Amino acid sequence: MRFPPRLEQLLNTLRRLPGVGPKTAQRMAFHLLERDREGAAALASALQGALQHIGHCGRCRMLAEGEVCALCSMPGRDHALVCVVESPADVGAVEESGSYRGLYFVLHGRLSPLDGVGPAELGLDSLAARLRGGGVREVILATSATVEGEATAAYVATMARDNGLRATRIAHGVPIGGEIEYVDGTTLARAIAGRVVVDTDGEPGH
Amino acid sequence: MRFPPRLEQLLNTLRRLPGVGPKTAQRMAFHLLERDREGAAALASALQGALQHIGHCGRCRMLAEGEVCALCSMPGRDHALVCVVESPADVGAVEESGSYRGLYFVLHGRLSPLDGVGPAELGLDSLAARLRGGGVREVILATSATVEGEATAAYVATMARDNGLRATRIAHGVPIGGEIEYVDGTTLARAIAGRVVVDTDGEPGH
Numbered sequence: 123m124r125f126p127p128r129l130e131q132l133l134n135t136l137r138r139l140p141g142v143g144p145k146t147a148q149r150m151a152f153h154l155l156e157r158d159r160e161g162a163a164a165l166a167s168a169l170q171g172a173l174q175h176i177g178h179c180g181r182c183r184m185l186a187e188g189e190v191c192a193l194c195s196m197p198g199r200d201h202a203l204v205c206v207v208e209s210p211a212d213v214g215a216v217e218e219s220g221s222y223r224g225l226y227f228v229l230h231g232r233l234s235p236l237d238g239v240g241p242a243e244l245g246l247d248s249l250a251a252r253l254r255g256g257g258v259r260e261v262i263l264a265t266s267a268t269v270e271g272e273a274t275a276a277y278v279a280t281m282a283r284d285n286g287l288r289a290t291r292i293a294h295g296v297p298i299g300g301e302i303e304y305v306d307g308t309t310l311a312r313a314i315a316g317r318v319v320v321d322t323d324g325e326p327g328h
Numbered sequence: 329m330r331f332p333p334r335l336e337q338l339l340n341t342l343r344r345l346p347g348v349g350p351k352t353a354q355r356m357a358f359h360l361l362e363r364d365r366e367g368a369a370a371l372a373s374a375l376q377g378a379l380q381h382i383g384h385c386g387r388c389r390m391l392a393e394g395e396v397c398a399l400c401s402m403p404g405r406d407h408a409l410v411c412v413v414e415s416p417a418d419v420g421a422v423e424e425s426g427s428y429r430g431l432y433f434v435l436h437g438r439l440s441p442l443d444g445v446g447p448a449e450l451g452l453d454s455l456a457a458r459l460r461g462g463g464v465r466e467v468i469l470a471t472s473a474t475v476e477g478e479a480t481a482a483y484v485a486t487m488a489r490d491n492g493l494r495a496t497r498i499a500h501g502v503p504i505g506g507e508i509e510y511v512d513g514t515t516l517a518r519a520i521a522g523r524v525v526v527d528t529d530g531e532p533g534h
Contacts (some may be wrong), residue, residue, distance in 0.1 A: 124423045125416075126393040128377045135374040138367035140359045141352065151378070152417055153346045155391060156436065159379055161344035166375035168341040169360070169368050171334045176361055185361060187332040211358055214330045230362065 129155070181252070183228040183245055185210045193217075193226060200224045202259035204252070206278050208232055208266055216264065224262070227252070232265055232274040244274070246281065253285045260288040267294050335361070387458070389434040389451050391416045399423075399432060406430045408465035410458070412484050414438055414472060422470065430468070433458070438471055438480040450480070452487065459491045466494040473500050 125133070129151060136147035154162035178184065179191035186192070193199065193213070203224025207213055213226050229244040241247070252258065261282040265271035279289035295313035296305050305313075331339070335357060342353035360368035384390065385397035392398070399405065399419070409430025413419055419432050435450040447453070458464065467488040471477035485495035501519035502511050511519075 124420050126382060126391060126398065128374070128381050128393055129391055132374040132378045135367065135371040138364060138371065139356045141355070146347065148417055148420065149347070150345045152391075152415065154375070155378060155382055156416070158344060161341065162375050162379055165341040165344065166372045166379070168334070168338040169372035169375075172338045172357070172361060173365055173368055173372070175334050176332060185332060185335055185358075187334060192332065209358065210331075210362070211354055214354065217330045 178228075182226045183230060183248075184213055184226060198223070201257055203262060204249075204258055204260070205262040205264050206249070206275075207264045208271065208274075212264065229265070229274065232268075232270040233277060234270050241277065246278070249278070250281055250285075253282060253287060258285075258287055260290060263289060263291045384434075388432045389436060389454075390419055390432060404429070407463055409468060410455075410464055410466070411468040411470050412455070412481075413470045414477065414480075418470065435471070435480065438474075438476040439483055440476050447483065452484070455484070456487055456491075459488060459493060464491075464493055466496060469495060469497045 124130075132151050132155075133144070133147045136142055136150050137144065142150070154165075175187050176185055177187075179186035179194055180189050181194045182191060184191045184193060200223050203222075204227050205216060205222060205224055206227045206229065207216065208229050208231065210228055213228060216222050216226075227245075227249050229246075231239050231244055233239060233241070233244065253261070261278060263275040263278055265275045265278075275291055279291070282289035293316065294309070295316055296302065296309065302310070330336075338357050339350070339353045342348055342356050343350065348356070360371075381393050382391055383393075385392035385400055386395050387400045388397060390397045390399060406429050409428075410433050411422060411428060411430055412433045412435065413422065414435050414437065416434055419434060422428050422432075433451075433455050435452075437445050437450055439445060439447070439450065459467070467484060469481035469484055471481045471484075481497055485497070488495035499522065500515070501522055502508065502515065508516070
C-alpha cells in the first residue's frame with residue numbers, strides 16, 4: 123500500500139477518464155488535494171449536477187437539460203434543415219464554425235453491424251418519423267469520412283430520398299490552410315474528384 | 329451557448345485539472361455522460377471522500393487519512409532513517425522502488441525565497457523538533473537535482489549536522505539502462521565527478 127485507501131480510490135476513479143494513466147491520475151490527485159481543494163469540490167458537484175440533470179433531447183438526441191434541448195427550442199433556427207452528426211462533440215464543432223442555422227440529429231455512433239449497431243441503436247426510427255412529419259426540406263449528412271461514417275450517410279440519404287427530401291453530404295477535400303504537399307493521398311484524390319468550376323470572378327461554382 | 333449550462337460547468341471544472349485543455353475536457357465529459365455514468369458517480373464520490381478524510385500526517389506531512397500516516401505507524405520500518413522529499417509523489421516513487429525501509433518527511437515544496445517559500449513553509453521547524461527528539465541516526469536528502477532542490481538539501485543537511493546526525497544525499501549519475509551517448513552533459517559531469525572505485529570482484533566500492 124503506497125497511499126491512503128481513499129487516495130488510491132481517487133487515483134483509480136481518475137484513471138477511468140479517457141487518456142488518463144497512472145502517472146497523470148497521480149498528478150491530478152495531488153494537484154487537487156494539495157493545491158486546488160476548491161476545484162476538487164467544484165468538480166465533484168459539477169459531476170453530480172450533470173449526472174442528475176443532463177439527458178438526451180427528445181427531438182435531436184443532443185445532450186440536454188430538459189425534454190427538448192436549447193438548440194431545438196431556439197427561435198430563429200431553420201427547422202427545414204437537419205444536420206445529422208455522430209456525436210454531441212460534432213454539434214459543438216459545427217456550432218462553433220458559426221456557419222449553420224438549422225437543427226441537428228445526433229446518432230451517438232455510426233452503423234456497424236459487426237458491433238451490433240444497427241438503425242435502431244442510432245435512433246433512426248425517430249429520425250424517420252421526423253422526416254415523415256413534414257417541415258424538413260434538406261438532410262445534411264455530416265458523419266465522419268470513414269467507411270462506417272459513409273455507410274451511415276448513405277443509409278440516411280436513402281431514408282431522406284424515400285421521403286422526397288434533398289440529402290446532401292458535407293464537402294471533403296484539402297483543409298483550409300493545408301499545404302498540398304502534406305495532404306494524404308486519399309484526401310487529395312477526393313479533392314480532385316470533387317473539384318468545382320472556378321467562375322471568372324474568382325469564386326468557385328458548380 | 330453551445331451546450332447545456334450544467335455541461336458547460338462540468339467542462340470548466342474539468343479544465344482545472346492539470347494538463348486538461350478544452351478539447352480534452354470535452355472528450356472526458358462526453359465519455360462520462362455517454363459511456364460511463366457509473367464512473368462519473370464514482371469519481372464524484374471519491375473526490376468528496378478524499379476531500380473530507382485526507383489531510384497531512386502530523387509526523388511526516390505525507391497525505392494521510394488519520395492523525396499519523398500508515399507509513400509512520402507501520403511496524404518494521406526503521407525509525408532511525410528519515411528520507412526528506414519534496415512531494416507525496418516522491419514518497420510513492422521511493423516506496424515503489426522497494427529499496428527503502430525508513431520513514432519520510434515531505435516538504436511540499438523547496439526553498440525558494442523569491443516565491444516566499446522559506447523554512448517555515450516547508451515545515452522545517454517540525455522536522456528540526458523531530459531531529460532533536462532523538463532516535464534519528466541519518467537524514468537522507470532526496471530533493472530534486474535542481475538549484476532550489478540542492479539549496480534545500482544543503483539547508484536540511486546543516487540542520488541534521490547541527491544535531492550531530494549523518495546527512496546523506498541520494499546519488500546522481502547516469503540512469504540504469506541509459507546510453508552514455510544520450511545522457512546530457514551536466515548529468516555526465518556529475519557521474520564522472522562522483523565516480524566510485526571498482527572492486528576486483530566487480531562490485532563498485534568507496
